Amino acid sequence: MFPEVLKRVGEQLSNALPFVVYRKPNRKEIHAILQKDDMVHHTSDFSEKGFVFAPFAKQSPVILLPYDEQLTAEIPSDNPFVMGAVDTLESVAQDKDYHLHLVAQGIQEIHKGRLDKVVLSRKMEVDCPSAPLEVFQRLLATYDTAFCYLWYHPKVGMWLGATPEILLRTSNNSLTTMSLAGTKPFVEGVRPAWGKKELEEQRLVTDYILRALEDKVSNIRESEVESSQAGNLWHLRTRITAVYKNNLRAIIEALHPTPAVCGMPLQPAQRFIAENEQYDREYYTGFLGELNLRQEISRAKSERNQENKSYKVIKTATELFVNLRCMKLTDSKATVFIGGGITRDSDPEKEWQETVAKSNTILRVINP
Numbered sequence: 001m002f003p004e005v006l007k008r009v010g011e012q013l014s015n016a017l018p019f020v021v022y023r024k025p026n027r028k029e030i031h032a033i034l035q036k037d038d039m040v041h042h043t044s045d046f047s048e049k050g051f052v053f054a055p056f057a058k059q060s061p062v063i064l065l066p067y068d069e070q071l072t073a074e075i076p077s078d079n080p081f082v083m084g085a086v087d088t089l090e091s092v093a094q095d096k097d098y099h100l101h102l103v104a105q106g107i108q109e110i111h112k113g114r115l116d117k118v119v120l121s122r123k124m125e126v127d128c129p130s131a132p133l134e135v136f137q138r139l140l141a142t143y144d145t146a147f148c149y150l151w152y153h154p155k156v157g158m159w160l161g162a163t164p165e166i167l168l169r170t171s172n173n174s175l176t177t178m179s180l181a182g183t184k185p186f187v188e189g190v191r192p193a194w195g196k197k198e199l200e201e202q203r204l205v206t207d208y209i210l211r212a213l214e215d216k217v218s219n220i221r222e223s224e225v226e227s228s229q230a231g232n233l234w235h236l237r238t239r240i241t242a243v244y245k246n247n248l249r250a251i252i253e254a255l256h257p258t259p260a261v262c263g264m265p266l267q268p269a270q271r272f273i274a275e276n277e278q279y280d281r282e283y284y285t286g287f288l289g290e291l292n293l294r295q296e297i298s299r300a301k302s303e304r305n306q307e308n309k310s311y312k313v314i315k316t317a318t319e320l321f322v323n324l325r326c327m328k329l330t331d332s333k334a335t336v337f338i339g340g341g342i343t344r345d346s347d348p349e350k351e352w353q354e355t356v357a358k359s360n361t362i363l364r365v366i367n368p
């Protein structure tokens with residue numbers, strides 16, 4: 001039962017033991033993974049089983065919560081937690097000046113021909129008077145189509161988010177990923193009118209993913225570009241599917257970090273971010289999710305099933321999400337991380353406004 005799972009998660013937190021509790025996009029159940037000790041486990045090559053939590057920096061270790069204990073419960077339809085008021089928080093003027101300057105530098109770098117695209121971000125600290133599990137329940141009630149999670153390790157910290165972006169999904173040998181970029185505010189009843197800037201920005205991401213996967217998969221296909229709603233925002237999205245053979249590590253390494261969170265060409269963009277953002281992104285724009293989860297799926301009897309009985313199929317599935325629209329919780333403070341893709345046609349003031357809109361996605365769940 002839902003209250004029972006939340007109670008167990010609460011006890012895990014009071015005992016300072018690692019856990020993650022999450023709900024997948026458009027699903028009605030929560031899952032919790034509770035670790036029995038407080039060791040820090042890592043994955044070496046993504047062949048292990050567990051819930052991964054990976055930082056943005058590729059050279060930093062990826063944390064793994066083993067599937068020591070797994071709980072699942074249906075979310076009640078009368079979840080009493082509703083979103084709080086959208087407070088358009090006035091950020092400190094100094095933050096704004098720095099971000100405008102950073103974006104202007106990024107645009108200059110693109111005009112000099114050193115970069116095609118770079119994703120530049122910032123962080124902001126706000127008071128968080130609510131308990132983490134309350135904030136998590138508000139996320140669940142507010143963002144049906146996002147991957148919502150609360151993750152904790154006493155030796156690493158506590159993170160919470162509602163991300164719209166899949167890094168990859170595998171089930172046996174089929175692979176799905178997506179190219180997500182371009183942002184517009186969501187207005188009820190109005191379809192977004194995308195401009196050249198957003199269409200080009202998103203196309204760059206799609207082309208990059210297709211090239212990155214080219215020699216690692218077969219039967220690669222892309223969908224039409226579609227508008228996808230993520231809370232108070234719209235994004236452009238292309239779904240990419242392929243067939244792959246047991247080379248998960250190579251695929252993760254090829255995809256992370258995509259130009260939806262880093263830039264193109266990859267290395268100069270990484271360098272530009274490291275030298276200019278002036279803060280550590282930590283797990284923001286990293287990825288998280290289930291790694292090599294064994295699933296038993298019941299299939300109904302069929303004509304080809306000689307004994308005419310229902311039967312079970314065992315599948316191994318991985319489902320990873322990019323850690324966006326997230327925050328780090330420490331005591332009663334929340335550090336919110338937000339960024340945006342900069343291309344040659346970017347305007348620093350608009351980019352600033354975009355980060356304010358993105359921060360509201362997550363800020364609206366902090367206060368009751």
Ligand SMILES: C=C(O[C@H]1C=CC=C(C(=O)O)[C@@H]1O)C(=O)O
Pocket residue numbers: 119121165180181182183235259260261324325337338339340341342358
């Ligand atoms: C980097 C972020 O968003 C990325 C994902 C979707 C759209 C984006 C954009 O329009 O810039 C970003 O690439 C963030 O939310 O912090």
